[in-house]
Amino acid sequence: MTTPVDGSKTPVQDTVPEAQDPAVLPADLQDERLIASRGVSGAIAAFTSRLRSGDLGSVPVVLGLIIIWAVFQIANSNFLSSRNLVNLTLQTTSVGVIALGIVLVLLLGEIDLSIGSVSGLAAAILGVTFVNEGWPLALSVVAGIVTGAVIGLFYGLLYTRFGVPSFVITLAGLLGFLGLQLLVLGKEGSLNLPFDSPIVKFATQSFLSPVVSYIFIAVTVALYALSRLRGRGQRLAAGLSAAPTSIIGVKAGALAVTLLISVIVLNGDRGMPSMFLLLLVLVVLTDIAVRRTRWGRSVMAVGGNVEAARRAGINVRMIYLTVFAACSTFAAVGGLLAAARLVAVNQSSGGGDTNLNAIAAAVIGGTSLFGGRGSAYSALLGALVIVSISNGLSLLSLDSNVRYIVTAGVLLVAVTIDSLSRRSRQAHGRA
């Protein structure tokens, strides 16, 4: 190893070295073909070149969200009001949680079409066992979630043992579990959850107080900055290049400003809903699981090249099983949250556009339909887009007919961007 350990003591990485002496360059920047890009301007240059080559990440969805919000704000000045934005976050939560599961199956290049039915079934189980049978709430909630997990394992078994395409398995599930939901609900077909039950309170009346929300921001930004600085220290100690502190500072600052503006706006009304915080936590945890664990790396590998993953000794079956199970579990959790927010369970719980909204959210957010590419954050961003459209159109007193057409248009645009950027990535060697 020619890399000097003493290179870590002098901050060579922050400045462009005068002499390109390999002895002082970090181990990963020694190749003469690498285009040197350091400092804040270098980071911006690298970012734009990535965009040009078609590696768009979450840029299209963020742009789309800004455009959608601007259009609705012009059409109706109440759209960006604190009150409406609090409603928006409440409406986003269940779609976002269900979409998280879809992101996972899409990373494998598979699909789950039954998430709506599974979420409805979980809600029905909660309603019947908690309201009619008088089970303790916690037990009913666990029963609903476990049902989701079992359904996912069942899908995984069918897929891995018999090789039935996930499209067909979950299409059968869509119909079958809708039937089961109606069966569980019985003749009345509609149940109201008690207003004073903790789950309903959590979903409708629980908001972070201003003080708690500011503490939340401070802790989040501090954790982010600390983990980035720690990572930087480790990289420098290992003789690798690392992002300069200036970039870490800029990123942490951007994060702080974004969170602060959101929270100040939300605090103008009831504040940040606890339910939305739950979604944020789930997104961050899923992101860590996908990017930073062996399981997540295996998921990406299976989504990219199953045969290579199998030959590398990855237990491919286990990956399919766990991902299908996670997806159905997220669907069940989303169904419970939706039921709690609407304070009711009925035959149309999880029906209508729940299914396609969640799938559209994941795709609009930038997770590829072709497998091996995407992130947990796409569930959050995509859900915000989908919910913004339906929220904005209902503010304009437009019916669901317009909403369906607009959502369809946005979905088509998102899928087209995915396909085009995939082609561009291949042309630029970033597939």
Place this chain on the structure above:
Amino acid sequence: MTVTPTPTPIAAGTVLALRGVSKRFGAVQALKNIELDVRPGEVLALVGDNGAGKSTLVKTIAGVYTADDGQMVFDGQEVRVGSPAEAQQLGIATVFQDLALCDNLDVVANLYLGSELRKGNLLDEVEMERSSWELLRQLSAKIPSVRIPVASLSGGQRQTVAIARSLLGQPKVVMLDEPTAALGVAQTAEVLNLVERLRERGLAVILISHNMADVMAVADRVAVLRLGRNNGIFTVSETKTQDIIAAITGATDNAVSERAARRTREEGAAS
């Protein structure tokens, strides 16, 4: 009655030895009584025409197929290899022609796929990246960055990544299936350098190739297969390409040697 030849005794210092290995697929005898000795720090080229049994032999050693008959001795111990994973655990690494890389993952992720380093429950990206560079530098491999998806690498670089990955399991034998097929001139040279680097590390390298120039450039010995049987083992420094080609095709008056002889004659007449 056919007389079974008495197997040659296995010389000391042989890391992998095959004796009387046979494999048939239905009515086809793909391999018959194959003998092969592989020594550490040596590049053994495995050559033969299409259908000579090279791929079958490689897959048998790698554990993809199981031999019908014969014995395989690894490090002085007779072994049975039932699966590719078992072969890898023994210390036999194989780089197949399709390389089996995940295009969407970066070089580090591909190198450590299935055996990621961890710190607690999370991946230790820093240590993986550091040792990736260490390994690639030892192989003098020219990879510009280990944080780009392998889709953006050239054919030779992808081959390098696949070979480097096979080394992570500390193998004693590395089998390369046509590593230079479909590579350009410079990239071929790069891969051949890499093969020499493997030899310097004391590994036994089995190189399957159709390209006689590559074989003569890098191999120490050449084992020729013809119609599923051994058809001679040559020491490269003492052999002419023509003799090997004769062994591959099974005749001295074949199209290749006739052509070569004609060229030599013409050149002789011209000068």
